[in-house]
Amino acid sequence: MSNGSGNAVRKPRARYIANAMRAFGDRAEPLVEWTIRLCGWSAILFVFSIFFFIFREAAPIFGELNWLEFFTSTQWQPSSEVHPRYGILALLVGTVSVTTLAMLVAVPLGLGAAVFISEFCTGKLKESLKILIELLAAIPSIVWGFIGYMVLGPIIIKLTGAPVGVNLLNGGLILGLMSVPIIVSVGEDALKAVPDSFREAAVSLGASRWEVVYRVLFPAAKNGLLAAVLLGVGRAIGETMAVLMCTGHAVQIPHSLLDPVRTLTATIASELGESAAGDPHYRVLFVIGLVLFAITFAVNVIADLIVKGVRNEQSR
């Protein structure tokens, strides 16, 4: 009997709590919804405010800048006292050549590793490889730069007889290795997303493992793989510290893999601190920022168009 009376006391309290929680939940739901919505909008806000800030700092020089010289001259002499010249052709070529070289290294390595992890290995090996590659992505870029500068440089001199170890080849290799983890993890996800029925169908038709990968998985995971490669390109274009240390940071159009080069990002990094706010030099560095912005934007738009094109083709 005493038990029954105890229950009788507890029951209304439990109901009260449940009611209170439900009431709180009803009120909290819009709150949570708005918080999440705000998080989404903040990304848009940040992108636009960054663009606005760079544009605002660069805009005052638009009228004075000799745009033809800016894009076609290799003379980058911003701190000259007699005749400052702002030609970014050599820097543009530097960025493009280092990125291209990095992709030549990273795409085969990265996609190869993604295929291996997703299709050819299982169990412990698969898990440990994935952890190792995540670890590779966690290495700070200054450490990569240091490896290029202190280790890879002397090796390049010894093997190739090049006069300097910090050059296009060094920067491209380091940057390539830095881009591999992104390509692997995004690429692996893309391959994993292909339904097993595709593989089973191909195998049942007598396809070898290589044919399954090449004829079935690659076409099916095209979008994801392309996204992986473009994320790698983005990483390579935007990277600063490692290229500053490994490329040699020399303003010139490279004639061979063993020539030092300088990239757009490294130029901003090494020169922005010195230039007084409002100087032409300062403004031109922000114009370079806009150029970088335009390049990444173009890469993204092209990627989007390709992906859409692929999708349309598939739906037809």
Place this chain on the structure above:
Amino acid sequence: MIRTWPRAIAVLGILLALAAGCGKRSENNPAAKGKNIRVEGSDTMVNLAQAWAEKYHKAHPDVSVQVLGGGTGVGIASLIDGNCDMANTSRSMKETEIKRAKANRGADPKEIIVGFDALAIYVHKDNPLDSITIEQLAEIYGEGGKTTKWGDLGVKDPKWAGQPITRVSRQSSSGTYTYFREVILGPGRDYKLGSIDQSGSKDVVALVSKTPSAIGYSGMGYHTDAVKTLKVTKKTGEPAVEPTVETARDKSYPITRPLQIYVIGEPAGTLQEYLAWILSPKGQKVVLDLGYVPIKPHE
């Protein structure tokens, strides 16, 4: 399990960052502010400034001196903007910089010479060359210069004569970069593009030690056993002089420059005491210990 790891690490990282942020804020409370000196500037002087700061802090534990490098240009920009109390510079401030400092901070910047530095010309330790003239340096580094191979400098060794000269230079915010341009290339002449621009005095020496064909300029305090210092002559025919404390002080070594500190207005309080200590025998001994040249002999 594996998936949750990165999240745990991220949370830990955020907590650490917050803790660090809180720590910093409490350091900046007004009571401690008077005893805090912020120094920024020349990369040539960063080792020196750090040694001063440590020694001074040992003797005066209530004063903390924070030293940042970045280059002379960065230090001056920071002094003008009021982000530091004193700027180390390896060149004098330009007219425009002085004007901006006055407009921004309300007083003229004051220049104090705290020592001298000989700018050494470094080559790889295996390089057969022993001495070089200022004109030769100008032809190597200057815009339109014709000297591109070690053979052009009179090196006969067939292994070296055909080797291209790899020019190692500094980033343009460096006072050393500006000083070298003024003194070696002469007024109105720019650097030839294509040099390898390093962001620190130490980096120049490190790169030269790893690159047989390289030549570079940096403070003589940065000498290591892996590089060789060239003797320098003003003109061909004159005797070549090695950079040492003595030759730098009597100016017989041609590329010697003052190391300066800039402050805004007349220094007072802790800052004034610190500057006086730097110029005292104790502070000047640090200058000598680090391979630079004190302002007065026999100290």
